[in-house]
Amino acid sequence: EAAEYNMKMHPMWQGPLAVPGGDRQSPIDIVVRKSVFDSKLKPLETEYDPQTCQQIWNNGYSFLVEYDDTTDKSTLKGGPLQDKFRLCQFHFHWGESNAWGSEHTVDRRLFPAELHLVHWNSDKYSLFEEAVMEDNGLAVIGVFLKVGKRHEGLQKLVDALPAIRHKDSIVEFTRFDPGCLLPANTDDYWTYHGSLTTPPLTESVTWIVMKQHIEVSHDQLAVFRSLLFTSAEEEVQKSMVNNFRVQQPLRGRTVRSSFT
Numbered sequence: 136e137a138a139e140y141n142m143k144m145h146p147m148w149q150g151p152l153a154v155p156g157g158d159r160q161s162p163i164d165i166v167v168r169k170s171v172f173d174s175k176l177k178p179l180e181t182e183y184d185p186q187t188c189q190q191i192w193n194n195g196y197s198f199l200v201e202y203d204d205t206t207d208k209s210t211l212k213g214g215p216l217q218d219k220f221r222l223c224q225f226h227f228h229w230g231e232s233n234a235w236g237s238e239h240t241v242d243r244r245l246f247p248a249e250l251h252l253v254h255w256n257s258d259k260y261s262l263f264e265e266a267v268m269e270d271n272g273l274a275v276i277g278v279f280l281k282v283g284k285r286h287e288g289l290q291k292l293v294d295a296l297p298a299i300r301h302k303d304s305i306v307e308f309t310r311f312d313p314g315c316l317l318p319a320n321t322d323d324y325w326t327y328h329g330s331l332t333t334p335p336l337t338e339s340v341t342w343i344v345m346k347q348h349i350e351v352s353h354d355q356l357a358v359f360r361s362l363l364f365t366s367a368e369e370e371v372q373k374s375m376v377n378n379f380r381v382q383q384p385l386r387g388r389t390v391r392s393s394f395t
């Protein structure tokens with residue numbers, strides 16, 4: 136029912152249900168028994184410098200924590216990737232209830248939220264805007280969130296959210312290590328070729344979805360839900376919830392796993 140709710144309440148979230156001619160759209164359901172183990176998949180190598188953290192803002196779809204990507208200080212390589220990718224931002228997708236909220240699912244299992252760490256190929260391109268148009272331009276790490284114990288590292292971010300309740304609000308946000316949001320085990324992941332899940336929906340993403348989730352507390356997730364889709368001027372305020380895209384057809388793609 137989340138998908139129907141989404142269609143009714145947030146038509147923008149449907150965007151084009153599938154990009155015309157799009158045969159590698161995201162998100163998808165990861166059918167574990169149909170994923171193919173690939174022994175050539177390496178462990179992920181992340182090197183994140185907290186000094187490159189710059190600001191946090193509400194863009195009217197989610198909230199983004201943005202990093203200085205003018206140098207190779209915060210990077211991702213290894214895993215399924217041939218090149219080095221620069222971190223430009225991370226953000227989340229979540230539901231109005233803990234019953235749903237993630238974009239990817241595992242054997243149809245929904246999680247209450249999903250973290251996306253967005254990187255672009257700095258070996259081949261000089262700007263995100265260039266890379267976003269190329270089929271090997273982006274790499275996004277997806278991490279599922281489950282409700283459980285409080286995530287100490289996340290709290291600094293949660294405490295900043297009330298300052299960006301409304302669309303287009305932005306505050307300085309520094310010295311945040313996004314590595315603290317990765318699960319203990321980053322060797323086990325699924326990977327497939329897909330797209331951005333928000334406009335421009337371009338088919339330029341190598342998705343790397345972590346098998347292991349992270350835990351956040353109910354109260355921390357409740358603060359995500361206190362954000363608003365709407366700007367301060369709008370008379371009707373709408374809670375920022377259910378900001379996920381509906382699942383897209385696999386179109387014959389293979390999802391590979393780094394583990395058996």
Ligand SMILES: O=S(=O)(O)/C=C/c1cc(Br)ccc1O
Nearest residue numbers: 251253275331332333334335
């Ligand atoms: O939900 S994602 O697919 O990670 C969208 C990522 C995304 C990142 C940037 Br930066 C700009 C537009 C976008 O759509």
Ligand SMILES: [Zn+2]
Nearest residue numbers: 226228251332
């Ligand atoms: Zn996302």
